[in-house]
Amino acid sequence: MLEGSYTSSHPDVLQVRPNGELVPVGPGSALITLTVGELSATRRYTVIPELSARVEVCIYAEVEHEEEPAESIYGGMGMKLVRTGMGRYEGCYLVPRDSGFSFRFTRGFRRFETDKSGMPVANRVIRAADNMSVHYRIQSWGSSTAKAGTGGK
Numbered sequence: 001m002l003e004g005s006y007t008s009s010h011p012d013v014l015q016v017r018p019n020g021e022l023v024p025v026g027p028g029s030a031l032i033t034l035t036v037g038e039l040s041a042t043r044r045y046t047v048i049p050e051l052s053a054r055v056e057v058c059i060y061a062e063v064e065h066e067e068e069p070a071e072s073i074y075g076g077m078g079m080k081l082v083r084t085g086m087g088r089y090e091g092c093y094l095v096p097r098d099s100g101f102s103f104r105f106t107r108g109f110r111r112f113e114t115d116k117s118g119m120p121v122a123n124r125v126i127r128a129a130d131n132m133s134v135h136y137r138i139q140s141w142g143s144s145t146a147k148a149g150t151g152g153k
Contacts, residue, residue, distance in 0.1 A: 003036070004034050004035055004036035004037075005034070005035045005036075006018065006020055006032060006033070006034055006035075007032070007033045007035070008030050008031070008032055008033075009030050009031040009032075009033075010028060010029070010030035010031075011025070011030075012025055012026060012028075013025055013026050013027070013028035013029065013030040013047055014028075014030040014032065014045055014047055016032050020034070022045065024047040025047070026047065027047050027048060027049055028046070028047060029044055029045065029046045029047070030044070030045055030047070031043070031044050031045075032044075032045060051097060052097065053096065053097060054094040054095060054096055054097060055094070055095060055097050055128050055129070055130055055131050055132070056092055056093070056094055056131045056132075057079075057092065057093050057095055057126065057128050057131075057132055057133075057134070058090065058091070058092040058093075058132070058133040058134070059075050059079060059081055059090065059091055059092075059093075059133075059134055059136070060088070060089070060090045060133065060134070060135045060136070061073065061075070061081055061088075061089045061090070061105060061135075061136045061137075061138055062087055062088055062089075062135075062136070062137050062138065063087040063088075063089075063138045063141075064087070064116075064137060064138065064139055064140070065087075065139075065140065066086065066087040069083060069086065069087070070083065070107045070108065071083055072089065073089050073105050073106065073107045073138075074105065074106050074107070074108075075091075075101075075103055075105055075124075076101030076102065076103030076124075076126065077095075077101055077103070079091055079093050079101075081105075095128050096128070097128065097129065097130075098127070098128065098129055099127075099128050100125070100126065100127045100128070101124075101125070101126045101128075102123045102124070102125050103123060103124055104120070104121060104123055104124065105124075105136070105138055107141055111141050111142070112141070112142055113138050113139075113140075113141065113142070114139065114140045114141065114142035115139050115140065116139045116140050118140065118142045119142075120142070121139070124136065
Protein backbone atom coordinates (compact mmCIF):
# COMPACT_ATOMS: atom_id res chain seq x y z
CA MET A 1 0.00 0.00 0.00
CA LEU A 2 1.20 3.46 -0.88
CA GLU A 3 0.24 6.10 1.64
CA GLY A 4 -1.38 9.20 0.25
CA SER A 5 -4.70 10.48 -0.96
CA TYR A 6 -6.62 8.34 -3.50
CA THR A 7 -9.40 9.71 -5.70
CA SER A 8 -11.63 8.26 -8.42
CA SER A 9 -12.81 10.28 -11.41
CA HIS A 10 -16.02 8.21 -11.48
CA PRO A 11 -16.97 6.78 -8.07
CA ASP A 12 -20.17 5.42 -9.66
CA VAL A 13 -17.89 3.07 -11.66
CA LEU A 14 -14.92 2.50 -9.36
CA GLN A 15 -14.47 3.57 -5.76
CA VAL A 16 -11.14 3.65 -3.99
CA ARG A 17 -10.76 3.16 -0.25
CA PRO A 18 -8.30 5.21 1.82
CA ASN A 19 -5.85 2.25 1.80
CA GLY A 20 -5.90 2.12 -2.05
CA GLU A 21 -8.22 -0.89 -2.38
CA LEU A 22 -10.35 -0.65 -5.52
CA VAL A 23 -14.07 -1.46 -5.32
CA PRO A 24 -15.94 -1.94 -8.63
CA VAL A 25 -19.44 -0.44 -8.60
CA GLY A 26 -20.60 -0.60 -12.22
CA PRO A 27 -19.32 -1.05 -15.76
CA GLY A 28 -17.26 1.74 -17.31
CA SER A 29 -13.88 3.43 -16.93
CA ALA A 30 -12.43 5.59 -14.20
CA LEU A 31 -9.15 7.32 -13.49
CA ILE A 32 -7.62 6.59 -10.09
CA THR A 33 -5.19 9.20 -8.82
CA LEU A 34 -2.78 8.85 -5.92
CA THR A 35 -1.42 12.09 -4.51
CA VAL A 36 1.51 12.15 -2.08
CA GLY A 37 2.62 15.64 -1.18
CA GLU A 38 3.14 17.51 -4.46
CA LEU A 39 3.47 14.32 -6.51
CA SER A 40 0.61 12.47 -8.17
CA ALA A 41 0.13 9.48 -10.44
CA THR A 42 -2.98 8.51 -12.40
CA ARG A 43 -4.04 5.27 -14.03
CA ARG A 44 -7.18 4.34 -16.00
CA TYR A 45 -9.12 1.23 -14.99
CA THR A 46 -12.01 -0.39 -16.84
CA VAL A 47 -14.71 -2.33 -15.02
CA ILE A 48 -16.52 -5.01 -17.02
CA PRO A 49 -19.54 -7.03 -15.84
CA GLU A 50 -17.84 -10.42 -15.99
CA LEU A 51 -14.84 -12.21 -17.49
CA SER A 52 -15.47 -15.31 -19.56
CA ALA A 53 -14.24 -18.59 -18.08
CA ARG A 54 -12.45 -19.48 -21.32
CA VAL A 55 -10.30 -17.60 -23.82
CA GLU A 56 -9.34 -18.40 -27.40
CA VAL A 57 -5.69 -19.16 -28.12
CA CYS A 58 -4.68 -19.34 -31.79
CA ILE A 59 -1.28 -20.85 -32.53
CA TYR A 60 0.53 -20.42 -35.83
CA ALA A 61 3.78 -22.28 -36.50
CA GLU A 62 6.16 -22.15 -39.45
CA VAL A 63 8.75 -24.85 -40.08
CA GLU A 64 11.87 -23.32 -41.64
CA HIS A 65 13.00 -26.38 -43.60
CA GLU A 66 10.32 -29.01 -44.02
CA GLU A 67 11.56 -31.97 -46.02
CA GLU A 68 8.73 -34.34 -45.05
CA PRO A 69 5.50 -32.35 -44.47
CA ALA A 70 3.12 -33.74 -41.88
CA GLU A 71 -0.66 -33.37 -42.00
CA SER A 72 -0.56 -32.03 -38.44
CA ILE A 73 1.77 -31.25 -35.56
CA TYR A 74 1.09 -30.86 -31.84
CA GLY A 75 1.74 -28.08 -29.33
CA GLY A 76 0.99 -27.84 -25.61
CA MET A 77 -1.53 -30.19 -23.99
CA GLY A 78 -2.10 -32.06 -27.26
CA MET A 79 -3.18 -28.95 -29.20
CA LYS A 80 -3.34 -30.18 -32.79
CA LEU A 81 -2.17 -27.75 -35.48
CA VAL A 82 -3.31 -28.61 -39.01
CA ARG A 83 -1.12 -28.05 -42.08
CA THR A 84 -2.41 -25.03 -44.03
CA GLY A 85 0.43 -24.70 -46.54
CA MET A 86 4.04 -25.57 -47.11
CA GLY A 87 5.69 -25.37 -43.70
CA ARG A 88 2.64 -23.69 -42.08
CA TYR A 89 0.42 -25.08 -39.34
CA GLU A 90 -2.36 -23.51 -37.30
CA GLY A 91 -5.08 -24.19 -34.76
CA CYS A 92 -7.37 -22.28 -32.37
CA TYR A 93 -8.50 -23.56 -29.00
CA LEU A 94 -10.75 -22.51 -26.13
CA VAL A 95 -8.81 -22.93 -22.89
CA PRO A 96 -9.50 -21.96 -19.27
CA ARG A 97 -8.68 -18.29 -18.61
CA ASP A 98 -5.29 -17.84 -16.92
CA SER A 99 -4.17 -21.37 -17.75
CA GLY A 100 -0.53 -21.87 -18.61
CA PHE A 101 1.28 -24.21 -20.99
CA SER A 102 4.94 -25.19 -21.26
CA PHE A 103 5.74 -27.26 -24.35
CA ARG A 104 7.79 -28.02 -27.42
CA PHE A 105 6.20 -28.88 -30.73
CA THR A 106 6.08 -32.51 -31.82
CA ARG A 107 5.12 -34.12 -35.08
CA GLY A 108 4.18 -37.42 -33.57
CA PHE A 109 5.86 -40.27 -31.77
CA ARG A 110 9.55 -39.51 -31.12
CA ARG A 111 9.78 -36.46 -33.42
CA PHE A 112 10.39 -33.33 -31.36
CA GLU A 113 11.25 -29.75 -32.21
CA THR A 114 15.00 -29.02 -32.15
CA ASP A 115 17.39 -26.29 -33.19
CA LYS A 116 19.17 -26.47 -36.59
CA SER A 117 21.93 -28.69 -35.17
CA GLY A 118 19.44 -31.20 -33.71
CA MET A 119 19.79 -30.06 -30.11
CA PRO A 120 16.70 -29.68 -27.89
CA VAL A 121 15.15 -26.22 -27.66
CA ALA A 122 13.82 -24.62 -24.48
CA ASN A 123 10.15 -25.13 -23.74
CA ARG A 124 7.82 -22.48 -25.06
CA VAL A 125 5.54 -20.90 -22.45
CA ILE A 126 2.04 -19.45 -22.90
CA ARG A 127 -0.17 -17.84 -20.24
CA ALA A 128 -3.73 -17.54 -21.59
CA ALA A 129 -4.98 -14.48 -19.71
CA ASP A 130 -7.02 -13.19 -22.66
CA ASN A 131 -7.77 -14.06 -26.28
CA MET A 132 -4.43 -14.28 -28.05
CA SER A 133 -2.58 -15.26 -31.22
CA VAL A 134 0.97 -16.54 -31.03
CA HIS A 135 3.37 -17.18 -33.91
CA TYR A 136 6.30 -19.58 -33.71
CA ARG A 137 9.16 -20.60 -35.97
CA ILE A 138 10.30 -24.22 -35.77
CA GLN A 139 13.92 -24.68 -36.84
CA SER A 140 14.04 -28.46 -37.25
CA TRP A 141 12.67 -31.83 -36.16
CA GLY A 142 14.73 -34.32 -34.16
CA SER A 143 14.37 -37.83 -32.79
CA SER A 144 13.27 -39.02 -29.35
CA THR A 145 16.77 -38.28 -28.05
CA ALA A 146 16.00 -34.59 -28.48
CA LYS A 147 13.29 -34.91 -25.84
CA ALA A 148 15.73 -36.46 -23.38
CA GLY A 149 18.10 -33.55 -23.89
CA THR A 150 20.83 -35.44 -25.77
CA GLY A 151 20.21 -33.94 -29.21
CA GLY A 152 20.09 -36.01 -32.36
CA LYS A 153 18.30 -36.09 -35.65
